[in-house]
Amino acid sequence: MAMTASHGFTFRVTALRLVLFGGFLLSWHVLTATDILPAFVFGQPLLVFGQIVDWFWSGKIFLHLGVTILETLLSFAIGTILGLVAGLWLGLSPFAAQVADPFLKGMNSMPRVVLGPIFAVWFGLGIWSKVWLGVTIVFFLVFFNVFQGVREVSPTVLANVRLLGANRRQLLRMVYIPSAMSWVFASLHNAVGLAFVGAVVGEYLGSSRGVGYLILQAEGMFNMNAVFAGIIVLTGCAFVLDQIVTVIERRLLVWQQR
Amino acid sequence: MNTAPPAVSLDRVTVTFPSRSAGHAAYTAIADVSLAVADGEFLSVVGPTGCGKSTILNMIAGLLTPSAGSVSVFGEPLRGLNRQVGYLFQADAVMPWRDVLRNVVTGLEIRGMAEAERTRLGRDWLARVGLIGKDHLYPHQLSGGMRRRVALAQMLIVNPRVLLMDEPFSALDVQTRLMMENELLDLWNADRKSVVFITHDLEEAISLSDRVIVLSAGPASRPIGEFIIDLPRPRDVAEIRLTPRFVDLHTSIWSCLRPAVLEGYRQSRETA
Numbered sequence: 306m307a308m309t310a311s312h313g314f315t316f317r318v319t320a321l322r323l324v325l326f327g328g329f330l331l332s333w334h335v336l337t338a339t340d341i342l343p344a345f346v347f348g349q350p351l352l353v354f355g356q357i358v359d360w361f362w363s364g365k366i367f368l369h370l371g372v373t374i375l376e377t378l379l380s381f382a383i384g385t386i387l388g389l390v391a392g393l394w395l396g397l398s399p400f401a402a403q404v405a406d407p408f409l410k411g412m413n414s415m416p417r418v419v420l421g422p423i424f425a426v427w428f429g430l431g432i433w434s435k436v437w438l439g440v441t442i443v444f445f446l447v448f449f450n451v452f453q454g455v456r457e458v459s460p461t462v463l464a465n466v467r468l469l470g471a472n473r474r475q476l477l478r479m480v481y482i483p484s485a486m487s488w489v490f491a492s493l494h495n496a497v498g499l500a501f502v503g504a505v506v507g508e509y510l511g512s513s514r515g516v517g518y519l520i521l522q523a524e525g526m527f528n529m530n531a532v533f534a535g536i537i538v539l540t541g542c543a544f545v546l547d548q549i550v551t552v553i554e555r556r557l558l559v560w561q562q563r
Numbered sequence: 564m565n566t567a568p569p570a571v572s573l574d575r576v577t578v579t580f581p582s583r584s585a586g587h588a589a590y591t592a593i594a595d596v597s598l599a600v601a602d603g604e605f606l607s608v609v610g611p612t613g614c615g616k617s618t619i620l621n622m623i624a625g626l627l628t629p630s631a632g633s634v635s636v637f638g639e640p641l642r643g644l645n646r647q648v649g650y651l652f653q654a655d656a657v658m659p660w661r662d663v664l665r666n667v668v669t670g671l672e673i674r675g676m677a678e679a680e681r682t683r684l685g686r687d688w689l690a691r692v693g694l695i696g697k698d699h700l701y702p703h704q705l706s707g708g709m710r711r712r713v714a715l716a717q718m719l720i721v722n723p724r725v726l727l728m729d730e731p732f733s734a735l736d737v738q739t740r741l742m743m744e745n746e747l748l749d750l751w752n753a754d755r756k757s758v759v760f761i762t763h764d765l766e767e768a769i770s771l772s773d774r775v776i777v778l779s780a781g782p783a784s785r786p787i788g789e790f791i792i793d794l795p796r797p798r799d800v801a802e803i804r805l806t807p808r809f810v811d812l813h814t815s816i817w818s819c820l821r822p823a824v825l826e827g828y829r830q831s832r833e834t835a
Contacts, residue, residue, distance in 0.1 A: 460658075461653075461654045462655075462658055464650070464652070464674075465656035467644060469669055469670040469717070469721060470646060470674060472675050475673055481657065484660070486660075509668070560659055560661070560703070561659070
């Protein structure tokens with residue numbers, strides 16, 4: 306990595322990235338404009354861009370984007386809290402962990418997306434069927450991380466704090482939870498991405514709002530440009546969420562070596 | 564003084580660990596150990612690697628229950644954790660997620676002391692162990708020596724009556740180690756608590772202690788020698804090593820320790 310320190314090297318990397326990206330857009334444009342590739346199937350970059358601008362300019366996107374983000378954040382928050390609580394509880398209670406083990410393994414092996422239709426029946430076509438779909442995905446990710454984290458708390462640190470007089474509640478607050486938090490954060494990047502997947506897949510399966518709904522609607526009308534535009538908006542949004550997690554992580558985990 | 568009960572006393576204590584898997588014999592770490600630490604005494608325990616030195620400390624701390632025999636603290640039989648001891652572990656035991664100040668005041672926080680008060684005391688202790696201005700650093704930003712100082716302040720701030728130290732300076736380089744040993748003696752001199760100091764370094768044991776106990780090689784270790792260290796205090800741990808009396812003591816303790824070390828070495832080669 307020492308090479309990245311050189312100024313010329315950084316410049317060459319950036320330049321090559323721009324060339325690659327520009328080349329991709331250009332060839333997409335040329336191939337579809339000259340009908341070598343059917344624009345009907347592959348869309349056209351300028352029209353995709355135009356669609357994105359139109360969505361934001363008219364404000365039409367904000368309702369849908371807001372719904373998708375709300376679903377993502379709710380499933381992320383609920384899944385993380387449930388995963389943290391369950392992970393701490395089972396991590397500290399070997400008996401409960403032993404009892405729950407086969408159920409957890411079984412449920413974790415199940416592809417959770419198949420629950421989508423059932424949740425649509427249970428929770429309706431509003432946001433909650435999407436939220437719970439996301440929760441089932443996020444929960445297990447956070448749960449397994451916390452469970453592992455609790456079991457790997459340094460026995461020396463634990464013995465030390467006990468000898469300083471801590472009771473069970475103080476141990477939880479001073480040792481287990483802060484220690485588990487670093488494991489939670491290790492899973493948060495994935496969790497945000499998966500919460501997003503839960504929301505969008507839920508919207509595909511049946512909804513009247515959300516970016517997933519927009520894409521589904523556009524696909525129904527064979528408007529490939531809008532489909533691509535929706536995908537790009539979702540990607541950008543996921544990227545921003547991931548950056549936000551990084552910032553929060555830096556704030557909360559200042560104690561970690563980097 | 565003679566009528567006061569010892570700070571810590573072990574009465575014919577045996578610790579046997581059950582075998583981890585069927586077919587293996589249970590492991591007896593220490594067998595039939597009796598020893599007493601007087602109030603205000605600095606006692607060191609030396610012995611070859613794997614002779615159950617840490618087992619003795621863990622038992623005094625109440626982290627481990629003896630299989631036979633009894634432990635008493637200031638005349639009272641020990642049940643559960645020993646709330647009167649401070650323990651300086653061999654491995655890092657400070658909380659990596661707390662900064663220096665919050666690590667040091669942990670014990671006060673547990674006891675419910677108000678934040679302003681404990682911060683004041685915490686700063687006081689940071690000054691005493693030479694960590695002024697390091698309040699808001701995290702352990703990973705400190706050197707090994709500084710982390711030891713944090714652990715030392717964290718232990719001493721709650722004013723325990725007995726200090727247990729398990730090879731506390733073994734991971735430090737030689738110079739830092741001598742500095743820390745002198746600082747420890749200064750701190751100890753201020754209020755003379757009882758100390759049980761575990762080490763495999765005989766020079767360290769002699770230069771710090773009032774008394775040195777030698778343990779035999781494990782399994783089933785027991786004390787095989789006891790030496791009163793009549794060197795004058797206050798001491799400088801580096802200079803005192805050059806005095807003739809130190810050399811005499813070193814020679815006689817080493818002649819007791821040597822067979823145990825050789826035995827321990829032979830065993831470790833056989834199992835390797």
